[in-house]
Amino acid sequence: MTEPGSIKAQLMPFVMENAQSKGINQVSDDDSLTASGIIDSLGVFRLVSFLEETFAVRIGDEEIVNDNFESVRTIEKFVAAKLAAKGEKAATR
Amino acid sequence: MDFAWSEEQQAFRREVIRFAQQELNENLIERDLHEEFSWDAWRKCAKFGIQGLPIPQEYGGGDADMLTTVCGLEALGYGCRDNGLIFSINAHMWTSEIPILKFGTEAQKKKYLPKLVSGEWVGLHAMTEPMSGSDAFSLLSRAERKGDRYVINGSKTFITNAQNAEVIIVFANLDPEKGAAGITAFILDKDTPGFTISKKLHKMGLRTSPMAELSFVDCEVPVENLLGKEGGGQTIFTVSMEWERICIMASHLGAMQRMLETSVKYAKERRQFGQAIGNFPPISTKIADMDIRLETARLVLYKAAWLKSQGKHALREGSIAKAYVADACIQQALDAIQIHGGYGYMTEYQIERELRDAISGKIYSGTTEIQKKIIAGFHGLSDVPSAAPARREQG
Numbered sequence: 001m002t003e004p005g006s007i008k009a010q011l012m013p014f015v016m017e018n019a020q021s022k023g024i025n026q027v028s029d030d031d032s033l034t035a036s037g038i039i040d041s042l043g044v045f046r047l048v049s050f051l052e053e054t055f056a057v058r059i060g061d062e063e064i065v066n067d068n069f070e071s072v073r074t075i076e077k078f079v080a081a082k083l084a085a086k087g088e089k090a091a092t093r
Numbered sequence: 094m095d096f097a098w099s100e101e102q103q104a105f106r107r108e109v110i111r112f113a114q115q116e117l118n119e120n121l122i123e124r125d126l127h128e129e130f131s132w133d134a135w136r137k138c139a140k141f142g143i144q145g146l147p148i149p150q151e152y153g154g155g156d157a158d159m160l161t162t163v164c165g166l167e168a169l170g171y172g173c174r175d176n177g178l179i180f181s182i183n184a185h186m187w188t189s190e191i192p193i194l195k196f197g198t199e200a201q202k203k204k205y206l207p208k209l210v211s212g213e214w215v216g217l218h219a220m221t222e223p224m225s226g227s228d229a230f231s232l233l234s235r236a237e238r239k240g241d242r243y244v245i246n247g248s249k250t251f252i253t254n255a256q257n258a259e260v261i262i263v264f265a266n267l268d269p270e271k272g273a274a275g276i277t278a279f280i281l282d283k284d285t286p287g288f289t290i291s292k293k294l295h296k297m298g299l300r301t302s303p304m305a306e307l308s309f310v311d312c313e314v315p316v317e318n319l320l321g322k323e324g325g326g327q328t329i330f331t332v333s334m335e336w337e338r339i340c341i342m343a344s345h346l347g348a349m350q351r352m353l354e355t356s357v358k359y360a361k362e363r364r365q366f367g368q369a370i371g372n373f374p375p376i377s378t379k380i381a382d383m384d385i386r387l388e389t390a391r392l393v394l395y396k397a398a399w400l401k402s403q404g405k406h407a408l409r410e411g412s413i414a415k416a417y418v419a420d421a422c423i424q425q426a427l428d429a430i431q432i433h434g435g436y437g438y439m440t441e442y443q444i445e446r447e448l449r450d451a452i453s454g455k456i457y458s459g460t461t462e463i464q465k466k467i468i469a470g471f472h473g474l475s476d477v478p479s480a481a482p483a484r485r486e487q488g
């Protein structure tokens with residue numbers, strides 16, 4: 001079950017929109033989004049813009065690597081780490 | 094929203110223009126004719142700090158933000174008429190320095206960046222192949238891991254800086270089963286056995302910038318020359334293209350201003366039917382159009398550069414700027430030629446060269462059609478992705 005408001009809940013509509021536009025109707029947490037063509041090189045940048053807007057995080061060029069965007073699970077982990085770092089920064093301010 | 098350059102940026106701009114006008118325009122008609130690259134001008138630019146503009150000081154660079162870099166490159170484009178030299182510098186900065194800066198290990202940055210910044214080494218990137226241009230990620234070059242080395246085989250074409258480069262960033266597929274996700278970038282030294290410049294290429298414009306085909310036959314690269322991660326080639330390529338599209342076009346703005354000013358001057362001086370040709374509405378309207386074009390081109394390009402200088406991504410805006418400025422610069426050159434009449438068509442007046450140089454702006458760093466494809470992609474409109482094996486099998 002995906003919790004409403006969770007990172008995954010906010011992420012999935014974006015992923016599914018991209019998947020469906022490529023004729024793929026099901027995406028599980030560990031499916032490779034790049035190997036399946038759901039996220040191509042342009043898609044990564046759209047995904048980055050989406051994440052920056054949705055979660056109010058800043059993603060550097062050097063963070064745009066497959067490890068971070070390979071699957072729903074890795075994206076979720078990446079965003080969670082970004083939000084945690086942001087929270088820590090805010091807390092220490 | 095702030096449309097003004099800071100005082101430092103304005104001073105920098107003036108300084109670049111002075112330097113470029115004084116140092117970079119020698120024998121250009123001859124050099125264009127004979128396709129001669131100027132090492133002297135290259136070294137002077139490096140000494141001035143152009144090649145290192147956006148690179149951090151710790152690697153010898155100028156640490157300039159994107160807007161200041163654009164300001165400098167626009168000034169360079171205005172003062173320097175050698176568009177081929179500027180093109181070579183841009184290819185070097187955005188397709189070798191930036192990928193190493195953004196994705197290289199600390200050891201790679203220390204090894205390559207200082208010498209790329211100082212101009213001692215020239216860099217390039219080799220993506221395009223005879224069978225893959227716009228569909229870059231369908232490339233056929235292959236890499237294979239063998240112990241502590243990668244072995245690269247393939248051929249590349251249309252490679253800028255080929256004859257001069259020490260540092261070659263080559264893209265090859267390490268895992269073709271994965272399609273584009275297998276594309277990987279490697280840094281290759283030019284003396285690597287099996288690497289050859291297979292054929293010099295001659296072109297319509299940008300003739301002072303060297304170009305050739307490259308061949309890789311069992312080229313062995315140590316594992317420490319992997320750039321980024323295995324399978325990270327797509328992103329490295331896209332990130333460098335995002336930088337290149339914005340910055341390379343900044344110099345076009347300078348060239349467009351130069352063409353406008355030359356045309357205004359000529360329209361005031363040249364007399365026909367007893368008066369200056371600038372008094373004829375078809376000519377003055379062309380001048381106004383040239384001004385509108387320059388102003389709008391600046392706005393789209395500065396917006397993209399501003400986004401990048403804020404640490405944001407500007408792939409869409411960069412594509413808009415690339416497509417718009419490329420067209421604008423060609424039209425600027427056509428108008429300048431028309432205003433100059435027969436003289437504009439003559440080599441001596443150095444405007445016909447501007448047109449020849451400008452045309453390639455619609456082709457390199459992704460054609461105008463591909464920029465529009467990228468822009469449409471941001472609106473959710475995309476065709477079948479290239480090089481995705483699952484899709485390929487179905488198609």
Ligand SMILES: Cc1cc2nc3c(=O)[nH]c(=O)nc-3n(C[C@H](O)[C@H](O)[C@H](O)COP(=O)(O)OP(=O)(O)OC[C@H]3O[C@@H](n4cnc5c(N)ncnc54)[C@H](O)[C@@H]3O)c2cc1C
Nearest residue numbers: 218219220221226227251252253453456457458459460462
């Ligand atoms: C001056 C110059 C310098 C260059 N320097 C380098 C370099 O340093 N390194 C490097 O790797 N490459 C370099 N290139 C190569 C350049 O990137 C390619 O030429 C470019 O990407 C187009 O590929 P192509 O020439 O194979 O044309 P193609 O891809 O074959 O395109 C032919 C035509 O079809 C159109 N087209 C193709 N696909 C589509 C589509 N999906 N939708 C609509 N239209 C489409 C194109 O827009 C074009 O009009 C350089 C090119 C030039 C001209």
